[in-house]
Amino acid sequence: MNATIDRAGRLVVPKPIREAAQLxxxxxxxxxxxxxxxxxxxxxxxxxxKRSGTSLIAVxxxxxxxxxxxxxxxxxxxxxxxxxxxxxx
Numbered sequence: 140m141n142a143t144i145d146r147a148g149r150l151v152v153p154k155p156i157r158e159a160a161q162l163x164x165x166x167x168x169x170x171x172x173x174x175x176x177x178x179x180x181x182x183x184x185x186x187x188x189k190r191s192g193t194s195l196i197a198v199x200x201x202x203x204x205x206x207x208x209x210x211x212x213x214x215x216x217x218x219x220x221x222x223x224x225x226x227x228x
Contacts, residue, residue, distance in 0.1 A: 152179075161209045183213045
């Protein structure tokens with residue numbers, strides 16, 4: 140799929156890509172350039188974890204923000220990755 144950047148620097152992400160990446164209006168994204176390619180990824184939602192019985196529940200730090208399962212999974216993956224890297228010598 141192709142798209143064109145307009146004069147203001149805006150880019151419309153094609154709908155099939157938005158759907159596959161679970162990008163919705165208001166989703167914050169991060170840009171990165173690696174080996175001449177531009178990568179765009181959703182910024183994980185900022186959450187705190189609260190214990191409820193034997194479970195941990197992710198609670199959005201931004202009031203009114205609804206977390207999707209994908210948001211929680213990305214946040215857990217990031218948290219696990221950061222935890223693992225902090226244990227390296």
